[in-house]
Amino acid sequence: QASAAWLELLRFGASRAGSRSAMASMLRARVSAARAMLARGYGTSLSVPTAPAGSEQVFHAQVMLPKYSLSNQKWFGLFFACNLGAYAGHYFYLHFLMPANPPNPPRDANQARPEKHMHAVDDE
Secondary structure, eight states: OHHHHHHHHHHHSSSSTTHHHHHHHHHHHHHHHHHHHHHTTSSOSSOOOOOOTTOOSOOOTTSOOOSSOOOHHHHHHHHHHHHHHHHHHHHHIIIIISOOOOOOOOOOTTSOOOSSOTTOOOOO
16 A cells, blocks of 8 residues: 555655655655564564563662673783693693604615606606
8 A cells, every 4th residue: 555655646746735745754654664574573572571660760880890890900810821821731732742753764775766756647
């Protein structure tokens, strides 16, 4: 219905006096309908609860301290301690726990060399 009224307004209302206000109101109605359609795409199907009587006073946040709040000095101290521990653990593992690869065996000078390299491209 809204699109039919919109088309009628475009056809016949452009020459009439006051058509700008009519077009503006029609445009506002279409925009609000589009917003309503978009608003249905998320949210909840539950009813919105109403506040109990006498709860109009908003509780200020000055007395509500955050549960986990660190000062700048404590936060950066913890940050650098964690970094130091991560790097120290990494190098401890590399130098003391990770097994080292054994050295390559010595080459035999009398071994025959291959005629062709094993990774060479075959051009025939």
